[in-house]
Amino acid sequence: MPGHQAHYTVRTYDVDANKRMTAPALLRLMNEAAMQHVIQLKLSVWDLEAHQISWVLLRLDLYIQRLPLLGEEIEIVTYPSGFERMFTYRDYRVVDRTGYPVAQATSTWILMHTATRRPARLPDWVVERAEPLFAAPDFLPRPASKLKEWRSTENQLTTTVGWHDLDFNWHLNNSHYLRLLLDALPQERLATGFPQRISLHYKAEANLGDLLVAESGSGSANSFQHRLLRGEEVLAMAETAWRDTLAAVLASPER
Template sequence: MHPLPQLESYAIRTFEIDCNQQLTIPALVRLMQETAMQQVLELNISVWDLEQYSLAWVLIRKRIEIERLPMLGEKISIHSYPTGADRVFTYRDFRVYDEAGQQIATAATTWLLMNLQTRQMSRIPAELLARFSGYFPPVEMALPYALDSLPPMEQAFTSRNYVVGWYDLDFLKHLNNVHFVKWMLEALPEETLAKQQIRRMDLLFLAEGNLHDRIDAQFQQIDEATYLHQLVRQEDKKVLATGRTIWV
């Protein structure tokens, strides 16, 4: 089979921008998520298709690289497609293009299947793998897998505190990954968010966030361009996610 890229086009709307009229990173992640969702629905491998197996897709790693963020009213297209799989992991790429066809952002993601009864990772059933493995592109067309480890945070500074609310949950009743991104970034100094441009964001998702969880957003500045991030549940000090961002 040939690759099956999912192509969705969007015009950047007012509720997706910041004070500089640029698309925000959380909004970009949400658009990527929607693009992927349309494809898994088409391939019959969505969360609802997996209910009969008591399985669900879980995002565990995301690496976003940004050349520039589109502006209010600008039209973009997002291409997304699965790029590979092994016993327990699957990989999906995203490429964002402007109206001129220039690539302005990419994301490489890693997913696993979780058994909803045991809460443990599960091997991919052969019949599910067969629904999308034939569409994997040649290796040279795929982004490098996000496999490198993130450095530990040695001096965490708690900047924000959050309580997971009903509208923060996804369709599995877990904290939506868009909020992981948003809460990590909101912890940073206002001057960084207002005056610098993000070029890269690496995320490692370690545990679920649930309704009413109290979460601390922490960061550590490494140098003028680099921050480390983590979200920590107050009740048990469990680290739910770690991250690293690079700015210019």
């Protein structure tokens, strides 16, 4: 399959208290693999900045089979998977050193005009450079276009966007959105499982100094709703479905 292959070792700064890689850390590595690929395609930030445009993540559907442990080696394969009007799609597949699936994701991107901060149309030269890669037959389904209506807020986390939260677009890094949304969950949920499915929609930029409130609430069985607010404005919404870790199952008093 055409695309970019990258190999990584799970580092100490990628894991949580259970020595297990976090979902935001996995997203950071997926972003890095995609970045290395667009550098090869000459569609990176350095190629686009002269045209005052930059890539921005709009939607993400991430499916996690398991989160690797500290010291594990993983491979990420990523490739663009199509264009549709102003949207660009990119897929990711993550496996461990034996080739066993770890995760897969499909994502939707747009180009942002860096001066106006508004969506920009795809230039013909961008399409021409990426279109030859769209021959693979097994692209993943497109990310969900709509999430469920917000039900109720059960947990909140308040934070202020700092300098080290920004990316090169001068706004909150997309992996930090995910970190804040997940951190608003109860500690017992975070400590005893992992998000098996994440559907995340980015709606607006968060900027340096913004006061943000991350909220979470229960959805259906073992699932949650999430949103990130700046005042009354919704900056992101997400839905997650959770799976208990083996350690949590073994420790259960019902066993």
